[in-house]
Amino acid sequence: MLEISKKTNLLEQDTYKYQLQDVAEPNLYRDIYSYDEIPRIPFNHRRVPINMPKSIWITDTTFRDGQQSVEPYTVEQIVQLFKYLSRLGGPNGIIRQTEFFVYSKKDRDAIAKCQELGLKFPEITTWIRANKEDFKLVHDLGISETGILVSSSDYHIFKKLKMTRSEAMKTYLSAVYDAFEAGIRPRCHLEDITRADFYGFVVPFVNELEKMAEDAKIPVKIRACDTMGYGVPYPEVAIPRSVPGIIYGLQQYSDVPSEMLEWHGHNDFYKAVTNAGAAWLYGASAVNCSLLGIGERTGNIPLEAMVFEYAGFKGGFDGMDPTVITDIADYFHNEMGYNIPPMTPFVGANFNVTRAGIHADGLMKDEEIYNIFDTKKILNRSAGVLITKTSGLAGIAYWINEHYRLKGDKMVDKRSPLVIAIKEWVDEQYEAEERQNSVSDGELELLIKKFNEAGSLK
Numbered sequence: 042m043l044e045i046s047k048k049t050n051l052l053e054q055d056t057y058k059y060q061l062q063d064v065a066e067p068n069l070y071r072d073i074y075s076y077d078e079i080p081r082i083p084f085n086h087r088r089v090p091i092n093m094p095k096s097i098w099i100t101d102t103t104f105r106d107g108q109q110s111v112e113p114y115t116v117e118q119i120v121q122l123f124k125y126l127s128r129l130g131g132p133n134g135i136i137r138q139t140e141f142f143v144y145s146k147k148d149r150d151a152i153a154k155c156q157e158l159g160l161k162f163p164e165i166t167t168w169i170r171a172n173k174e175d176f177k178l179v180h181d182l183g184i185s186e187t188g189i190l191v192s193s194s195d196y197h198i199f200k201k202l203k204m205t206r207s208e209a210m211k212t213y214l215s216a217v218y219d220a221f222e223a224g225i226r227p228r229c230h231l232e233d234i235t236r237a238d239f240y241g242f243v244v245p246f247v248n249e250l251e252k253m254a255e256d257a258k259i260p261v262k263i264r265a266c267d268t269m270g271y272g273v274p275y276p277e278v279a280i281p282r283s284v285p286g287i288i289y290g291l292q293q294y295s296d297v298p299s300e301m302l303e304w305h306g307h308n309d310f311y312k313a314v315t316n317a318g319a320a321w322l323y324g325a326s327a328v329n330c331s332l333l334g335i336g337e338r339t340g341n342i343p344l345e346a347m348v349f350e351y352a353g354f355k356g357g358f359d360g361m362d363p364t365v366i367t368d369i370a371d372y373f374h375n376e377m378g379y380n381i382p383p384m385t386p387f388v389g390a391n392f393n394v395t396r397a398g399i400h401a402d403g404l405m406k407d408e409e410i411y412n413i414f415d416t417k418k419i420l421n422r423s424a425g426v427l428i429t430k431t432s433g434l435a436g437i438a439y440w441i442n443e444h445y446r447l448k449g450d451k452m453v454d455k456r457s458p459l460v461i462a463i464k465e466w467v468d469e470q471y472e473a474e475e476r477q478n479s480v481s482d483g484e485l486e487l488l489i490k491k492f493n494e495a496g497s498l499k
Contacts (some may be wrong), residue, residue: 042054042055042130043275044296048092048292051495056442058248059207059240059244059245059248060209060245061210061242061245061246061297062206062238062240062241062242062245063205063207063224064195064206064238067195067199067200068166068195068211068241069195069196069236070174070236070281071282072108074236074271076304080282082275082282083272083279083282084279085278085279085280086277086365087205087279087286088276088291089275089285089323090289090323091322091323091324092289093322093324094299094321094326096324096326097321097326097327097328097349097354098134098135098137098304098326099135099136099327099329099330099344099348099357100136100138100140100328100329100342101126101136101139101162101167101331101332102139102140102305102329102330102331102336102341103122103129103331103332104123104142104151104397105140105141105142105168106138106143106305106331106337106341106469107331107332107336107337109336110336110337110340111335111379113147113248114151114377116149116150116151116154118376119151119154120151120155121330121372122369122372124153124158124160124162124423125365125368125372126139126163126285127160127162128160128161128362129361129363129366130162130163130361131162131358131359131360131362132161132162132360133359133360134161134163135348135351135358135359135360135478136163136344136361137163137164137327138163138164138186138466139164139165140166140167140188141165141166141167141168142167143169143175143179143182144155147476148258149182150186152165152167152182154311155236156183156216159446165184166184166185166186166187166188166228167179167182167184167188168188168230169187169188169189169192171190171191171213171221171400172216172219173222173223176219176220176223176225177223179223179225180223180224180225185225185350186226186227186262187220187227187228188228188229188264189213189214189220189227189228189229189230190215190230190232191229191230191231191246192209192231192232192233193232193237193242193243193246194232194233194234194237194238195236195237195238196233196236197232197233198242205260206241206442208476210242210245210249212226213229214250215230217253217261217469218253221253221257221428224259226259226261226262227261227262227266228261228262228263229250229262230264230266231243231263231264231265231266232266233268233269234265234266234267234268234281235267235268235269235271235272235287236281237280237281238281239280239286239290240280240290240294240473243290243291243294244294246308247263247295247297248256248294250263251295251296252499256276260301261293261301262301262302262303262427263297263302263303264303264305264329265287265288265291265303265304265320265325266305266306267284267304267305267307267316268306268307269307269309269336270306270309270312270313270339271309271310272284272306272312272316273312273316274312274315274316274318283468284304284316284320285319285322285323286397286411288319288320288323288325289324297438299324300326300327301326301327301330302324302326302327303325303326304316304320304321304325304327304328304329305328305329305337305341306328306341306342307336307337307338307340308334308339308340308341308342309339309342310371313334313340313341313342313343314342314343314347315347315488316342317342317347318350318354321350322354325477328342328347329341329342330343330344330346330347330423331344332344332345332371332373333345333369333370333379333385333388334346335379345366345369345387345388346387348363348366349363349387353453354495363419364420366387367388367420367422369388369420370388370389373388391403391427392422393412393422393423393424393425394424394425394426394427395411395424395426395427395436399458409423411424412466413493423443425440426439426440426443428440428478428479428480428485429471429479429480430468430471430476432467433455433464434455434456434460434464435455436451437455437460437467438454438457438460440485441460443486444482444486445475459489459492462488463488463491467480468486484495
């Protein structure tokens with residue numbers, strides 16, 4: 042049968058409707074995931090079309106998945122981070138939602154405090170166990186949407202839940218029905234989708250969800266969860282590892298609209314950000330992230346990374362305030378005692394800092410040579426240098442000018458007697474004293490005071 046596609050406006054063959062395959066033995070994809078070897082990346086050379094939605098956005102899981110790998114946040118910390126998320130996302134709500142636990146008094150107190158702020162974005166959602174009591178709890182808290190765990194791979198269905206596929210589907214659909222009964226929008230977390238039988242379970246299950254949603258006239262959101270970080274963004278990779286294939290398949294074979302489709306990834310194979318970008322490119326409106334990428338094992342998609350990915354795709358921040366990213370990093374470090382690895386992009390202490398003298402020389406001539414963008418304007422962080430044995434005269438001069446904010450004729454250059462004197466001291470430290478660590482700001486300040494007897498930096 043031929044019909045005009047609502048997505049492409051072209052005449053297309055009616056899509057085949059996949060049926061649940063209730064297999065006796067689990068499909069564990071042992072040819073891909075042998076466990077005692079590195080997971081393989083299979084190609085089938087089938088391309089799917091790029092389908093970037095008109096609107097894309099970010100959702101946050103800092104207070105849910107993010108809290109599962111660190112010391113629990115206090116209510117005050119959660120409220121402050123919630124404020125930062127609202128400022129960062131801007132008035133257009135590019136950071137659209139954030140999700141909370143609801144089980145402890147502290148969880149509920151944090152939700153209440155955030156609700157009292159009256160902020161439009163991010164919308165507060167929750168994550169719960171799939172039972173009627175929890176749905177009532179969410180409803181009583183005045184929250185409209187909640188996440189429900191619906192594990193999708195046979196690893197979980199057979200090994201963890203000890204069910205068949207048909208039993209799991211029946212259980213999941215019953216939970217969604219309970220959400221509808223409570224007047225709650227369900228967000229179905231398809232856990233471990235990159236090891237799931239896509240056509241034998243995922244598509245038939247989502248098709249049933251879509252039927253229920255249509256009957257109830259309540260939308261169901263689909264969150265495709267790359268729980269183990271197995272997803273890959275490359276074209277022509279076969280399902281279940283293909284991010285483009287999964288997003289395309291959920292739209293093509295289950296008619297999930299972009300605005301109801303969300304990607305949640307992990308960083309086990311260093312692909313969290315590129316996978317999230319691919320999810321946007323191939324049709325998902327939302328990518329689910331956490332601040333600084335904090336989350337289970339290697340972490341979630343870093344939210345701050347997707348702020349810049351968004352700007353790269355859209356050509357601007359659309360009201361987001363990226364300078365808040367530096368405030369967030371400072372808050373995690375200074376107030377929460379979280380040690381951010383110094384080389385972490387955008388938030389690490391050394392992300393725009395160089396140790397090499399030749400790089401510092403370039404920074405002095407034109408910052409753009411060795412800085413990825415105007416970090417002072419965009420992140421409120423000037424490019425910097427660390428003084429080590431490789432910094433040279435240029436590095437020391439650059440440090441002095443930046444540290445003391447010297448401009449114009451007040452700036453020192455690498456021929457300055459002060460710079461030469463400090464360079465000789467630094468060389469002595471690394472040669473005679475066999476120093477290993479970099480020279481601290483405090484040491485440099487004392488040296489300047491010592492060598493500059495007149496008290497002037499000219």
